[in-house]
Amino acid sequence: MRLKLVPQDTNWDFFKYRYATFGFSVFLMIASLAIWLTVGLNFGIDFRGGTTIRTQSESSVDVGAYRDAIAPLQLGDVSISEVFDPSFDSNHHVAMIRIQAQDGEESASGDTIAKVEAALQSIDDTIRFTQVESVGPKVSGELITTAVLAVAAALAAILFYIWLRFEWQFSVGAVVALFHDVLVTIGIFSLLQIRFDLATIAALLTIIGYSINDTVVIFDRLRENLRKYKTMPLQDVMNLSVNETLSRTLMTSGTTLIALIALLVLGGDVIRGFVFAITWGVVIGTYSSVYVAKNIVLWMGVKRDWSKPTDTTGNQFANIDA
Incomplete structure (x- = not known):
């Protein structure tokens, strides 16, 4: 007897309230930016000297x-x-x-x-x-600049990779979702005044990697289903793809959270900020994979050129190795 986190064949409509969920995501981003600019971050020694x-x-x-x-x-x-x-x-x-x-x-x-x-x-x-x-303050300033460049470089590299691997609409959706995750995480750190140091930057880069992994898994299934169901509306194909990968998403996020919550409770003060950032990032990253990245793709639409052979339908770069 196997444990099932979700039923075998789910048919949940994740995009029924797509305008409300996307509006909520935009609100989170604006609120996070406002809190960041007004309250500021509680920089650790790495950034304050x-x-x-x-x-x-x-x-x-x-x-x-x-x-x-x-x-x-x-x-x-x-x-x-x-x-x-x-x-x-x-x-x-x-x-x-x-x-x-x-x-x-x-x-x-x-x-x-x-x-x-x-x-x-x-x-x-x-x-x-x-x-x-x-x-000193000069070294701390250089660390802040380097940290910002590291996050920006990660986002740019992911934008380029997703554009090659899928289509440009997918890359825009993925990067907007990652930007959403990073900005909302910074906002929660500013709101709660949790110490923000180099370990937090490492956590942000980890969040980017984790979130894009979940997004790519759903994108890959979406691309397969776009070839399989050539006349099905894009929203229905997206719902099908999310439902088919739901068990995997919940299993991956759930097992990761079990370890992170244990570290958050028992890990002590030294790693608490780092672990909190990743824990929050897993939750918000799972949310944004569906309600930000997929909403962007649904809004922008995807070119479905069925004149091409089946194995490269709609994407001339589909066979590039991951």
Whole structure:
């Protein structure tokens, strides 16, 4: 007996309320942009500049105890993580502490470093600082520029690939859906003031990859059905394609969310922003694959040139290997 997330033959009309769902997506994008511009993002140390301290101790690293010791100093955004290396001795325990740039300073001052060291030595007298490095505003600005270029390059590459693999209408729908996912994710980060750092950029790129995978699967089935049902209206062919891939979509998203929710609850503060971004991205990416990308294609229409041989109908680039 196999577990079935959806019935064997579903016939749900996903595009019955296509104007309402697409309007809701447009509203989400506008609201996200407005929140981003008015509230702003809670940039982490990577984008605001700050100081990175490498500690070494003979006792095990207790991230919670370290954070509790530093909290009374009111240094703002402080990130603490343990460093693991197989080459370390049994009494060699290393941690990385990142402190955001203080007001009017490019990095933490010598007095601040001394206070942090004293606070940590109050809970473990074997702690010593082996390395102290600072990231200034100029480097942080370069990181922001590089991050924006990375996301833009990913979107451009996907636009080009989908255009080759399918038709230009498909590529426009896919990229609009990806832009929707990225913008809404940034909006939720701005609204909730979750720390936005380089790990979040990595999460955004992961979201783009995950979302386009789901979109391409449905697009591929849509292309097959356009050849099979040559006289069926485009909306009906789209509904059929989404229904036929629904079980796969729910299984992939569901199993991914199980792992992500476990990490979100048990993973700790260090990776919480990263995991939250991917979790939100899986949900919004699954939604946008149907209600944004397919709505765009339905609105723009697809050329169905049946004068071509069946294996290349409507798409001269259909046989390019994925």
